[in-house]
Amino acid sequence: MRSNQAEEGNRGPVSDGTTLLFGLPGVQVERVEQDADGVRVVHVVTADEAAAACPDCGVVSTSVKQRVITAPKDIPYGADGIVVRWHKTRWRCREDYCDRSAFTETIEQIPARARITGRLRTQIGAAVGDAGRAVAEVAGAHKVSWPTAHRAFIAHASALLVEPGPVAVLGIDETRRGKPRWQRCTDTGRWERTDPWDTGFVDLDGDQGLLGQREGRTSSAVIDWLRERSDEFRAGVQFVAIDPAAVYAAAVRTPGLLPNATLVVDHFHLVKLANDAVTKVRRRVTWDLRDRRGRKIDPEWANRRRLLRARERLSDKTFAKMWNAIIDEDNSGQILSAWIAKEELRTLLSTVRLGGDAHLTRHRLHRFLTWCIDSQIPELLALAGTVDTWWPEINAFIGTGITNARTEGYNRLAKQVKRAACGFRNPTNSARRIRFHCTRKQRAATRTCS
Template identity: 60%
Template sequence: MVDRSDDASCLLGLAGLAVERVVLTVLGMKIVQVVTDDPDAARCPSCQVCSTSGKDWVLTRPRDLPCGGEFLVVQWRKRRWRCRTEDCPRGSFTEQVAQVPAGMRTTTRLRAALAVAVEDGRDQSEVAAAHRVSWPTVQRAVVARGAAELVEPEPVRVLGMDETRFGRPRWLPDGVHADGRIRWVRTDPWETGFVDITGEQSLLGQVDGRTSAAVQAWLAARSPEFRAGIEVVVIDPHAGYAAAVRAALPDAAIAVDHFHLIMLANKAVTAVRQRVTRDLLGRRGRKIDPAWANRRLLLRGRERLSQAALARMWNGCVDHDPSGQILSAWIAKEELRALCATAARGGHPGEIRDRLYAFYQWSADAQIPELTTLAETIETWWPAIEVFLATGLTNARTEGTNRLIKQVKRAACGFRNRENYRRRVRLHCTRRIRRLSARNPTVPA
């Protein structure tokens, strides 16, 4: 065996280190003995002067990535040097290279691989076991990558907001009753996420809670340029979010996501069906009841129903509900869907006006309490709905980000530390654009 193999050094790929020999133990483990092959390794970290005064030798075993599918034991016999510069505060130092800095027991590329595996959605314990390192080692790699990669968000034109659960609801003590019993209150641990709707930044950040004060605090922490650049904020029909936007971003328009409007209409149809069934039969619906059997068809769009399915649903409701309230609620839902569909055709004001009048007229003539409530909700949120119809902006990207957030939480089996949670979530949600920017510097991160 030769003393030093350039081919082996190239295969190992640790810049600044050269393979001296490879030893195969009786247990089948490969020990790769390396030596320093970088003249700058003898340079003092403080004064940057190369030392020529050796002090002693140190044997270190930095953990590295597998090579050829096998884990190797890397042994680096490095020199400790004396610094002879008079005004240098450092008396001695050990050799270091870019892949193995001083004091590190893992290589730089191993720590990068650990962080990449975690930000791809894998559990940290699983990553630690796969790479034969400890959980704290993986955690430090993730923290370092988050500090280097997760920067303050750039200004956005359209901001999306939505909430996700951080954990399960809990009951906490809140004082005592007059008779001495403990008063319990339910707390829901929510997290509000902020997403770049039209840009490529994905998740911009998260804040604890879904109150107006929490949203205002997050917006206040951003730069004036960030707040001034927001033209439209897309939200669910949530009064707290709307109040926060009006207070913190007075010049921004509010758009309501149409998915939640259709969801409110579907809830109204379900409420009417359940009430009519109870009034007629004095019980809940059963599968022998036509209205209950067609409950899924009532929530499906008209264009998605075949002629046979439409006839079955229509005739079943006519036979089951002599008052016609269920079909009236279904028609009102379809009128609202037709109103929302005008956004896909450019949101012409005349068409919007006609569809809105048709929805209001039908809801008023039906004289059904659930439809009256639905129409009042549409009237309350109409300025924000009109912005959606004119711009076509939705919270679809925010909902997609929520799916990624839930994916990270499932992989980790939940979180207890919110700081670690937000770091992991944002690393996962922004990984695609960050890697694309690293490969192509012309793409903004």
């Protein structure tokens, strides 16, 4: 904005009276003043001839009823901001067949009864969605109410978010929405614990990011979301990556839901189960040996992190120190047997790096199961049973190498949004904010290509 500053005291015209462009389509600057607090007051007039057309009949009016001044809030200019005063006309409609007797000028950026301009609404929506800021914080920074800022984000997100397109590899995983709560059951009258979870759906092979979320961690949540998609979408899914969750597997196996999909179990969760088995064995053995929890002076507790670390990440010296310390303390050998079982499972899963050789895979599977069964350790028997139950899905991972790592990454982004918002009460608002935040790179790539 250009101006010839000729101040007259604390309040006076800043412009020389020349009509200035304001950057807001449909209006022009008439003059600029500065109030006692140093805030610029921009007086604008209507510059769009179509603003004098009746909204009902479309006939341009020439009969002035009155002059009005409104103060729509606009984007700030500099550190001090600006105040807009729009001098506009209220016209009469003289057409006999038109039911409207009078109307006030409007432009695209400032529709009827609007309190803020369209570009400010767009800026607020982008600040909430693109920057991942809290609605309350953005509302305070732009001096608008929380509902106004939230409606601006909804409009911004609705214009950019699109229906998920077909995907070849679908990832499904859950993320916690909030803290566990206790609610009284309406049927039994008893207090029941409820864990709020959200199930997320991710495009693992393409660039669509987070496709959507559904409240709950149940088979029905997955089935309902998939049934809302088109037949083309469901028929195009070739692989579905999950963790060893029976509810998700049951949903994917629903007849006719995903006719061409193959289930794949992610190896990360399997290694985590093996590490959990090692931890359980270590704690149980400590109780058997000392009748108490582990302490710093106990070798198995001092080496608890090394037991969970991969063998190739341990130096020979560190490995020998851990092995000798535990074998001298645990005469039963159960802790090291659990550690060996964990490493055997990792070796089995690493076959994916060798192209999923079928003969080598069968050999390593037999070695892992034999070790767990021969040990007769309850935790290892449970681990072997889990691997045997999910072996078709595990074998699919070894053959394809498909993982759910991208889904876990979007779970982290979802938690960031929840922390910035200090939680959500409305699941719809939560799903919208999270999906918008988890598709930023995809939208940026689309704009760059276009």
